[in-house]
Amino acid sequence: MKFEVTILGSSSATPVYNRNPTAQVLNINERLYLIDCGEGTQLQMIRFDVKVSRIDHIFISHLHGDHYFGLVGLLSSLHLNGRTKPIKIFGPAPLKEIIDVQFKHSETNLHYPIEFYPTNPDVSEVILDNQDVVVETIPLDHRIACTGFLFKQKKRLRKLIKEKVLALDIPLENYALLKKGAPYTAPDGTVYKNTDLTVDSDRPKCYAFCSDTIYNEQYFEQISHVDMLYHEATFLHNLLDRANKTHHTTAWQAAQVASQTQAKSLLIGHFxxxxxxxxxxxxxxxxxxxxxxxxxxxxxYEVGIDFV
Amino acid sequence: MKFEVTILGSSSATPVYNRNPTAQVLNINERLYLIDCGEGTQLQMIRFDVKVSRIDHIFISHLHGDHYFGLVGLLSSLHLNGRTKPIKIFGPAPLKEIIDVQFKHSETNLHYPIEFYPTNPDVSEVILDNQDVVVETIPLDHRIACTGFLFKQKKRLRKLIKEKVLALDIPLENYALLKKGAPYTAPDGTVYKNTDLTVDSDRPKCYAFCSDTIYNEQYFEQISHVDMLYHEATFLHNLLDRANKTHHTTAWQAAQVASQTQAKSLLIGHFxxxxxxxxxxxxxxxxxxxxxxxxxxxxxYEVGIDFV
Structure with a gap:
C-alpha cells in the first residue's frame, strides 16, 4: 500500500534558485495523482523520472499562474506522445476556458478526452472516489478562489497468510471471502477462524494539500489527524504582515496548523x-x-513518516 | 555594434534530453529582443544569466505551444518583480485573448502596460523600426498561421577618430556633423576632410528567424544575403515525407535555403x-x-560569424 509524495516544485510566485513553481505527484497504490502544475512541471517530471503517461488525474488548486502555467504544455505533450486514454482534471471552473482557448488557436484536436470537473471554492465536496482513494476539496482562504485537496486512502481487504492457506489446501474460490474476514470451514468440518488465516491490511493514510491560504481555522476540522500535511509556508513569521496582506502563511503558522490539527507529519513548501x-x-x-x-x-516522502 | 543570438531552447514539440522548446534572445547594440517563448523560457534565462528585465520586445512566431507556453509565466514574473515600463509583444492576433483570459482569471492587474501588435501571416510588414533595427515579418508556410522575423540592424553614424579630434581641439558642437560625414573647417580656415577625422561605422547586419515552416521558396527573396539565418531543421532528410506532412523542414532543406538565399551563416534548430x-x-x-x-x-552566436 504505497502512499508517498514526490515534490516537483516548491517555489512561490516566480521560479528562483533552481526552485520551480508548485507541483507534486502522489503515488497511491502505484497510481499517480498530480497536484498543481506550475510552469516547467513536465520538465521536472523528465528530470526526476516521473512517467507523465501514468497520470490520469490532475488537481489544480487555483488560477495563480505558479500553480497551473505548466498544465497546457503537459496536456499538449501527452497528445503529441500519442495518449488516447482520458484524463480527469479537477480545478476552478474558468480553467476549462483557459485550456480550450489555447487548443482552439493551435488548432489541436486532442487524441484523448479531457474530463473536466470544476471545483467549488465555497464548500468541501468529494470530487473523486475510486478503489484506492477518496478525494475531498478543502476550501481555503486566498486572494482568489482556491481549494486544497484531502486524499483519504481506502482500507484494503485482509491479506491471506500464504503458507497457511496453501498448507490447508483451501480452494481458490474461498480467497475472496477470506479477504473479507469470513472463517473457513474445511471439508472435514473443521472451522478455522479468519484471524488464523489472514492478517489485517495496512492502516489507510491521509494526505492534505493546503496551498495557497492565509492562516484560517475554518479548514482545521476537516484535516484533523492526517498522516501528512503539506502546508504552504511562504514567509518567516517576522513577515506576518506581508503574509496576511498576500493571504499566505508563515512557517510558524503552518506548524501551528499541524500541531492544532494533530497531523502526524508536516511538509512545508511554496517558499x-x-x-x-x-x-x-x-x-x-x-x-x-x-x-x-x-x-x-x-x-x-512517505506519507506519515517520522522525519526526526 | 553588438549583434548576437543566445539560444534558450532548441527542441520541437515537446521538451526532451534537457532540450527546451523554442526561445532565443537577440542582443542588438545592447538591447535584448526575445523571439518565441516556449515553456520554461524564464527558467532558461535564469540559468543562462539573461536579464529578463532588459527585454522590451517579444516576438511570437505562431500559436503552437512549444513557441509560446512560457510567455504568460514570463509576463507574470515581470509583474511580480515590479516592472513598470511597457513591453511590446508582436504575434498572432489570438495571442492577445490567450494572455488576457489568464490574467483575468488570476485577477491580475499588471503594473506595466502590454502593447500588443498583431502580426499578419499573409504579407510581410515592418512591425518595428527604432534607432537600432528594423524588424519585418516573414510569412512562412506552416500548419497554422506563422511568421518568421527579419532583423535588419541599422547603419550607425561614423565614428570620430578621437586622438585627431582632440589634437585639433574641435569643439563638441561639431561632433554631430562630423559623425554625419561633414568636413571640418578650423578657425584658421583650414578644411579637414571628414575621412581624415572619422571612420565608417561597422557594416550593419541581418538576422532571419524562420520557424516553423515547410520548405517553400516564397520567403527566399526576402531573406537573401542575411548574415545569419536561423532555420528550423526538425528532421533528417530521410524523413522528408514526415516533414512535408507536418509542414516542417529537413536539415538538408534548411541548408538549401541558406545556400540559395546566399546566407553568410546558418543556425539550425527545432530538433x-x-x-x-x-x-x-x-x-x-x-x-x-x-x-x-x-x-x-x-x-x-555572433551574427555572421564563420563557424568553420
Missing part, C-alpha cells in the same frame, strides 16, 4: 523568492512542530 | 525528439552549406 536558504523556515516550523520537513524538489 | 544526438543533422546540413552550426542551448 518566497526572498529565501535563498530555507533553513530558517525549517527551524521556525520545527520549534512548534518537530516532525516537519522541507518540501525539496526531486525528493519523495 | 525532433527522436534525435538524442544531433550530429547527423549537423553533418547533413554542412554537406550542403558548410558554415552551419547547431543552435545549442546556452550558447551565444
Amino acid at each position: 518566497s523568492a526572498r529565501y535563498k536558504s530555507l533553513n530558517e523556515l525549517l527551524d521556525e516550523a520545527r520549534n512548534v512542530f518537530p516532525n516537519t520537513e522541507l518540501a525539496l524538489e526531486g525528493y519523495t | 525532433s525528439a527522436r534525435y538524442k544526438s544531433l550530429n547527423e543533422l549537423l553533418d547533413e546540413a554542412r554537406n550542403v552549406f558548410p558554415n552551419t552550426e547547431l543552435a545549442l542551448e546556452g550558447y551565444t
Whole structure:
C-alpha cells in the first residue's frame, strides 16, 4: 500500500534558485495523482523520472499562474506522445476556458478526452472516489478562489497468510471471502477462524494539500489527524504582515496548523523568492512542530513518516 | 555594434534530453529582443544569466505551444518583480485573448502596460523600426498561421577618430556633423576632410528567424544575403515525407535555403525528439552549406560569424 509524495516544485510566485513553481505527484497504490502544475512541471517530471503517461488525474488548486502555467504544455505533450486514454482534471471552473482557448488557436484536436470537473471554492465536496482513494476539496482562504485537496486512502481487504492457506489446501474460490474476514470451514468440518488465516491490511493514510491560504481555522476540522500535511509556508513569521496582506502563511503558522490539527507529519513548501536558504523556515516550523520537513524538489516522502 | 543570438531552447514539440522548446534572445547594440517563448523560457534565462528585465520586445512566431507556453509565466514574473515600463509583444492576433483570459482569471492587474501588435501571416510588414533595427515579418508556410522575423540592424553614424579630434581641439558642437560625414573647417580656415577625422561605422547586419515552416521558396527573396539565418531543421532528410506532412523542414532543406538565399551563416534548430544526438543533422546540413552550426542551448552566436 504505497502512499508517498514526490515534490516537483516548491517555489512561490516566480521560479528562483533552481526552485520551480508548485507541483507534486502522489503515488497511491502505484497510481499517480498530480497536484498543481506550475510552469516547467513536465520538465521536472523528465528530470526526476516521473512517467507523465501514468497520470490520469490532475488537481489544480487555483488560477495563480505558479500553480497551473505548466498544465497546457503537459496536456499538449501527452497528445503529441500519442495518449488516447482520458484524463480527469479537477480545478476552478474558468480553467476549462483557459485550456480550450489555447487548443482552439493551435488548432489541436486532442487524441484523448479531457474530463473536466470544476471545483467549488465555497464548500468541501468529494470530487473523486475510486478503489484506492477518496478525494475531498478543502476550501481555503486566498486572494482568489482556491481549494486544497484531502486524499483519504481506502482500507484494503485482509491479506491471506500464504503458507497457511496453501498448507490447508483451501480452494481458490474461498480467497475472496477470506479477504473479507469470513472463517473457513474445511471439508472435514473443521472451522478455522479468519484471524488464523489472514492478517489485517495496512492502516489507510491521509494526505492534505493546503496551498495557497492565509492562516484560517475554518479548514482545521476537516484535516484533523492526517498522516501528512503539506502546508504552504511562504514567509518567516517576522513577515506576518506581508503574509496576511498576500493571504499566505508563515512557517510558524503552518506548524501551528499541524500541531492544532494533530497531523502526524508536516511538509512545508511554496517558499518566497526572498529565501535563498530555507533553513530558517525549517527551524521556525520545527520549534512548534518537530516532525516537519522541507518540501525539496526531486525528493519523495512517505506519507506519515517520522522525519526526526 | 553588438549583434548576437543566445539560444534558450532548441527542441520541437515537446521538451526532451534537457532540450527546451523554442526561445532565443537577440542582443542588438545592447538591447535584448526575445523571439518565441516556449515553456520554461524564464527558467532558461535564469540559468543562462539573461536579464529578463532588459527585454522590451517579444516576438511570437505562431500559436503552437512549444513557441509560446512560457510567455504568460514570463509576463507574470515581470509583474511580480515590479516592472513598470511597457513591453511590446508582436504575434498572432489570438495571442492577445490567450494572455488576457489568464490574467483575468488570476485577477491580475499588471503594473506595466502590454502593447500588443498583431502580426499578419499573409504579407510581410515592418512591425518595428527604432534607432537600432528594423524588424519585418516573414510569412512562412506552416500548419497554422506563422511568421518568421527579419532583423535588419541599422547603419550607425561614423565614428570620430578621437586622438585627431582632440589634437585639433574641435569643439563638441561639431561632433554631430562630423559623425554625419561633414568636413571640418578650423578657425584658421583650414578644411579637414571628414575621412581624415572619422571612420565608417561597422557594416550593419541581418538576422532571419524562420520557424516553423515547410520548405517553400516564397520567403527566399526576402531573406537573401542575411548574415545569419536561423532555420528550423526538425528532421533528417530521410524523413522528408514526415516533414512535408507536418509542414516542417529537413536539415538538408534548411541548408538549401541558406545556400540559395546566399546566407553568410546558418543556425539550425527545432530538433525532433527522436534525435538524442544531433550530429547527423549537423553533418547533413554542412554537406550542403558548410558554415552551419547547431543552435545549442546556452550558447551565444555572433551574427555572421564563420563557424568553420
